Amino acid sequence: MDIKKAIEIISNQYSLLTSECKSELLNNSKILVLEKGTTLVREGQYSDKTFFIINGCARAFYLKDGKDISDWFAFENDFISSINSFFLNIPSPHYIELLEDSVLLEISRENVEKLANTYRDFERLSKVIVIKTMLMQQERISSMQFHSAEQKYENVLSIHPNISQRISLTHIASYIGITLETLSRIRKRQSRI
Amino acid sequence: MDIKKAIEIISNQYSLLTSECKSELLNNSKILVLEKGTTLVREGQYSDKTFFIINGCARAFYLKDGKDISDWFAFENDFISSINSFFLNIPSPHYIELLEDSVLLEISRENVEKLANTYRDFERLSKVIVIKTMLMQQERISSMQFHSAEQKYENVLSIHPNISQRISLTHIASYIGITLETLSRIRKRQSRI
DNA sequence: CGAAAATTTGATCGAAGTCAATCATTGTGG
DNA sequence: CCACAATGATTGACTTCGATCAAATTTTCG
Numbered sequence: 001m002d003i004k005k006a007i008e009i010i011s012n013q014y015s016l017l018t019s020e021c022k023s024e025l026l027n028n029s030k031i032l033v034l035e036k037g038t039t040l041v042r043e044g045q046y047s048d049k050t051f052f053i054i055n056g057c058a059r060a061f062y063l064k065d066g067k068d069i070s071d072w073f074a075f076e077n078d079f080i081s082s083i084n085s086f087f088l089n090i091p092s093p094h095y096i097e098l099l100e101d102s103v104l105l106e107i108s109r110e111n112v113e114k115l116a117n118t119y120r121d122f123e124r125l126s127k128v129i130v131i132k133t134m135l136m137q138q139e140r141i142s143s144m145q146f147h148s149a150e151q152k153y154e155n156v157l158s159i160h161p162n163i164s165q166r167i168s169l170t171h172i173a174s175y176i177g178i179t180l181e182t183l184s185r186i187r188k189r190q191s192r193i
Numbered sequence: 194m195d196i197k198k199a200i201e202i203i204s205n206q207y208s209l210l211t212s213e214c215k216s217e218l219l220n221n222s223k224i225l226v227l228e229k230g231t232t233l234v235r236e237g238q239y240s241d242k243t244f245f246i247i248n249g250c251a252r253a254f255y256l257k258d259g260k261d262i263s264d265w266f267a268f269e270n271d272f273i274s275s276i277n278s279f280f281l282n283i284p285s286p287h288y289i290e291l292l293e294d295s296v297l298l299e300i301s302r303e304n305v306e307k308l309a310n311t312y313r314d315f316e317r318l319s320k321v322i323v324i325k326t327m328l329m330q331q332e333r334i335s336s337m338q339f340h341s342a343e344q345k346y347e348n349v350l351s352i353h354p355n356i357s358q359r360i361s362l363t364h365i366a367s368y369i370g371i372t373l374e375t376l377s378r379i380r381k382r383q384s385r386i
Numbered sequence: 387c388g389a390a391a392a393t394t395t396g397a398t399c400g401a402a403g404t405c406a407a408t409c410a411t412t413g414t415g416g
Numbered sequence: 417c418c419a420c421a422a423t424g425a426t427t428g429a430c431t432t433c434g435a436t437c438a439a440a441t442t443t444t445c446g
Contacts, residue, residue, distance in 0.1 A: 137330040
């Protein structure tokens with residue numbers, strides 16, 4: 001199966017692992033083949049899992065005054081989890097759902113900790129993932145400060161060039177903090193040029 | 194000096210350190226006593242230092258089209274650094290300056306790495322700091338999505354109740370992504386109630 | 387005390403939100 | 417496999433919040 005390939009990608013893309021560590025990671029993770037629409041995490045639920053996306057995509061979202069607001073998209077070779085629940089062991093404010101049929105690697109916090117305590121390079125890997133996430137959020141914060149709706153849309157496009165082929169405009173709009181209608185008008189304006 | 198007390202606070206507030214590790218941290222960090230207005234990091238500069246604030250406060254900001262935009266405030270017992278430069282070893286997009294006369298603990302990346310490689314609990318500490326930062330940014334992102342200027346101001350106040358006693362309204366306004374004038378009007382409205 | 391910086395106040399304008407209706411696409415069950 | 421819901425996207429009319437520009441006032445500090 002491509003689980004080995006997935007672990008190879010994690011090692012290369014985030015932080016190199018020894019082959020012993022790679023095979024231990026293999027033993028401590030679970031492969032999931034799930035349909036589009038599956039809910040991985042529900043609001044209020046304790047979730048001690050993190051998911052690596054081998055194939056497909058997922059989003060995290062939360063409800064604010066009943067409105068669905070997307071907070072995070074994850075595609076092939078990305079990790080996604082309810083970071084609040086995973087790291088603080090509190091009920092998740094987020095839902096996480098699959099936007100396509102997907103193949104995932106699931107790793108529990110318990111196993112992450114076990115591996116991190118045993119293998120220096122796994123400890124390092126888990127740190128690198130957190131650092132990368134932090135830096136992406138940093139980027140996202142400044143791309144939201146003092147930018148017009150159009151600039152924010154172009155910013156997402158520069159990070160995920162073909163996001164609109166995979167994610168509905170509704171979700172993209174809430175992700176960048178504008179209404180669906182405004183996004184639709186921006187796209188119309190752009191296509192005219 | 195209160196440097197020992199500072200290290201005690203770090204240990205208690207972030208992640209517990211053994212006494213051996215604490216004294217090694219002491220040997221590998223430097224105390225700085227600096228005046229208000231001092232620039233710790235300049236845009237474009239490589240900065241491989243992180244600063245723990247024993248006393249005083251600092252802010253990180255960047256220039257967007259010549260406008261000064263605050264990105265981060267740090268007070269007593271907070272860390273501050275140019276995270277891009279520190280973690281990616283790239284030129285800093287930020288300036289960091291002191292907003293008050295301050296006492297700081299300065300630690301270099303080199304020493305952080307050395308200590309993290311030697312002491313498990315220091316490795317853990319550095320991970321905890323990054324995780325906390327990531328979670329704070331997460332919080333900040335959602336407090337910026339779909340909130341009115343007034344809600345954003347109240348959000349900052351709920352995290353830093355007396356921020357307006359220490360930080361100028363100009364800086365607070367840019368931090369939450371609104372203009373100084375709007376913030377002034379919000380405060381007037383609130384004081385009437 | 388006086389200059390510079392910070393804040394307040396006012397008037398005006400525009401970007402984007404809201405509400406509402408229509409159009410397009412997708413997917414499901416008969 | 418088609419029909420028709422259900423969901424997603426577009427378009428329009430209107431409104432509002434907050435930006436901008438400009439000036440006055442207050443505070444800070446050498």
